[in-house]
Amino acid sequence: MQKRDVSRREFLKVGAAVAAVGALAPRVLAAETPAAKTALEFRTLGRTGLKVTTVSLGCMVAPEPVIAKAYDLGINWFDTANSYKGGRNEEEVGRVLAGDKRKKACICTKVRHTVNRQPATADQMMAGLEGGLKRLNTDYVDLVLTHATSSREQVMNDAALDFFRKAKESGKARFVGTSTHQNMTQVILAAVESGAYDVVMTTYNYTIAADLRAAAAKAKEAGLGIIAMKTQAPVVELMKKHDAAKAANPDAPAPRLPFPHEGYALQEAALKWALDDPAIACAVPGMRDFGQLDQNFAVMGKRLGYLDRRLLERYAAATARAYCSGCGRCAGTCPDGVSIPDVRRSAMYLDAYGETKIARDTYRAASVGAAPCARCEHCVAQCVNDVALRPILTDAHSRLA
Ligand code: SF4
Ligand code: SF4
Known part of the structure; x- marks a missing residue:
C-alpha cells in the first residue's frame, strides 16, 4: 500500500469500467477514421494570428529523426525549453529546422523564471532567451514562455513583464506567454487579467476539473492562444502501473486497459479529447518514435463520440488517485x-x-x-x-x- 498508489484491485475496477462501457459502445471512432492519409488541421493561436497544426510536436523526448519527420508531414509548431536535456534539445531542434525550414516552422522555447528558487530578474530571463537562440541557431523564436508558473503572483511579476517587453522590442521573440502545470486555473485567469500574455501552455487532459475548462474558454474569448500539454499523461501513468501489476502477477487474468474501439488506442482518444475543446489551439504531445508520431498525427481532424467521452470519464475516475492533475x-x-x-x-x-x-x-x-x-x-x-x-x-x- 505504501508505494503502489493504484492497487491491482483498482486496475480490475478499471477493467470492469472498460468492459461496462465497451459493451455499450459502437465503433464511434472507427466509423469516422479511415486509415487513409490524414489532412492537416490548423487553428489560429489566439491574438498571435499564427495558424498552427492542431497536433504539434513537444520535442522534449523526440530524437532528431522524429522532429524531421514531423516537419516533413507538415507539422509547423515545435515546442522546446532551455531546460530540456540541459539545452541539448534546443540544439537538436535548431539542427533539424535550419535553413529554409526555419522560415516555415514556428519555434517555442521556455526560460526559467526562478534562479536558485528565487524570482529571476528580467536580465536573467533575457540571458535564458539569448542562450536558447544560440542553441537553436536562430535570431528569434515565435514564442517564448516563462517556464512552469504556478501562481497569480508569478504571472503578475514585474520582472517577467519587463522581460516580455524587452524580448519583443529586441525582436528576439515575436510573442510571449507562460507554461503551467500547477494551479493552472489561477494562472490562466491571471494571464487574462494581466493583458501582457499572448499564449498560455497548460496541462489539459480528460482528468481536469470544470473550472480549468471554463478558464481556458474565457482566455480564448480574451484573445489568448491556449496550447494543451500533458494531454496523454494520465494514460502513460496508467499503462506503466498496469504493466507493473501484470508483471507482478503474470498468471492472473490481465485487466483490460486498452481503449476498446477497433483500431484505436487510449492515447489517441486522450489527445482527441483535448482537441475537441474549441478553446484549445493545438496540443504538443511528446513523441519518442515514428510510431507515436504516426499515431498522434492521425488524430488531426477526428472527433470523439459520446460513448468515447463516457469511457474516458470512467478512466479518469478510476485512476484519479494515481495521477496528479496539478489542480493545486x-x-x-x-x-x-x-x-x-x-x-x-x-x-x-x-x-x-x-x-x-x-x-x-x-x-x-x-x-x-x-x-x-x-x-x-x-x-x-x-x-x-x-x-x-x-x-x-x-x-x-x-x-x-
Ligand atoms: S506533506 Fe506535509 S504534512 Fe504531509 S507528510 Fe509531508 S510534511 Fe508532513
Ligand atoms: S496532489 Fe491532489 S490536490 Fe494536489 S495538485 Fe495533485 S491532484 Fe490536485
Whole structure:
C-alpha cells in the first residue's frame, strides 16, 4: 500500500469500467477514421494570428529523426525549453529546422523564471532567451514562455513583464506567454487579467476539473492562444502501473486497459479529447518514435463520440488517485509548505516517462521538496482525491533528492 498508489484491485475496477462501457459502445471512432492519409488541421493561436497544426510536436523526448519527420508531414509548431536535456534539445531542434525550414516552422522555447528558487530578474530571463537562440541557431523564436508558473503572483511579476517587453522590442521573440502545470486555473485567469500574455501552455487532459475548462474558454474569448500539454499523461501513468501489476502477477487474468474501439488506442482518444475543446489551439504531445508520431498525427481532424467521452470519464475516475492533475487544491494544507504537485510531477517524469534527469531537475526546482515528510508522523496534507500523500512524497524524495 505504501508505494503502489493504484492497487491491482483498482486496475480490475478499471477493467470492469472498460468492459461496462465497451459493451455499450459502437465503433464511434472507427466509423469516422479511415486509415487513409490524414489532412492537416490548423487553428489560429489566439491574438498571435499564427495558424498552427492542431497536433504539434513537444520535442522534449523526440530524437532528431522524429522532429524531421514531423516537419516533413507538415507539422509547423515545435515546442522546446532551455531546460530540456540541459539545452541539448534546443540544439537538436535548431539542427533539424535550419535553413529554409526555419522560415516555415514556428519555434517555442521556455526560460526559467526562478534562479536558485528565487524570482529571476528580467536580465536573467533575457540571458535564458539569448542562450536558447544560440542553441537553436536562430535570431528569434515565435514564442517564448516563462517556464512552469504556478501562481497569480508569478504571472503578475514585474520582472517577467519587463522581460516580455524587452524580448519583443529586441525582436528576439515575436510573442510571449507562460507554461503551467500547477494551479493552472489561477494562472490562466491571471494571464487574462494581466493583458501582457499572448499564449498560455497548460496541462489539459480528460482528468481536469470544470473550472480549468471554463478558464481556458474565457482566455480564448480574451484573445489568448491556449496550447494543451500533458494531454496523454494520465494514460502513460496508467499503462506503466498496469504493466507493473501484470508483471507482478503474470498468471492472473490481465485487466483490460486498452481503449476498446477497433483500431484505436487510449492515447489517441486522450489527445482527441483535448482537441475537441474549441478553446484549445493545438496540443504538443511528446513523441519518442515514428510510431507515436504516426499515431498522434492521425488524430488531426477526428472527433470523439459520446460513448468515447463516457469511457474516458470512467478512466479518469478510476485512476484519479494515481495521477496528479496539478489542480493545486492541496496548496496550503501542508504545514511545512511541501510543494506537493511539483513533487508528484517529478515522480511522474521518472516513473511514467522514464526521464531521470528531467525528474531530478524538476524535483530540485520545486519551491519546497519532500524532505520534511520524513520527520512527519502524521500527514495532514490533503489531496482532493483523498490520496495518502506521505508515502508517495517520501518515496519521490528518496529517489530524486
Ligand atoms: S507528510 Fe504531509 S504534512 Fe508532513 S510534511 Fe509531508 S506533506 Fe506535509
Ligand atoms: S496532489 Fe491532489 S490536490 Fe494536489 S495538485 Fe495533485 S491532484 Fe490536485
